[in-house]
Amino acid sequence: MRIDKDLVAASATPLVLGILTEGDLYGYAIIKRVSELSGGGMQWTDGMLYPLLHRLERLGYVSSSWGTSEAGRRRKHYAITPTGREALADRQEQWTVVADALRQVWQSAQRPPAVIEGWA
Template sequence: MRIDKDLVAASATPLVLGILSEGDLYGYAILKRVSELSGGGMQWTDGMLYPLLHRLERLGYVSASWGTSETGRRRKHYAITPSGRDALAERQQQWTVVAEALRQVWRSTQPSPGAVEGWA
């Protein structure tokens, strides 16, 4: 299944902030976590993630620092800031309202239990 790019864009900030609220990560690990959380349905690219991380850093929602991996490779690690946690809480409230509205709309569009198509 392909996720519409508008939906990906709308969910990107809360997804990244939520992932970073679990702990500091470097870019590739964030991409991998998005894929895991979506059951492989969302396959982000570097070209989508890094501009988002840079924007979140400019907004003060994440901080970045250089570190070294177990293999000795230098990697930039990203961490959520207190301001980022506040933004995440606000986005969670917004998405809760949106998700509930969608749930209600979808519930009303489903056939009633036991209804046979054309016999409702």
């Protein structure tokens, strides 16, 4: 299944912030986690993730620091900040409203249309 780029863009910030609440991660690990969480339905690229991480860092939602991987490679790790946690809580509220509205619309769409008396 292909997920529309507008939907990917709208969900990117809360996804990354939510993933970072699990612990500090480097870019490739974030990409891998997105794929895991979506059952492989969302395949992010470096070109999509790193501009987002840089924007989130400018906004103060994430911080970064250099570390060394188990294999000895230098990697930049990202962590959510207190400001990022506040932004995530705000996004969660917004997404809950949207998800609830969509759920209601989709449930209504599955019911047969109401028959209006006198029309047939």
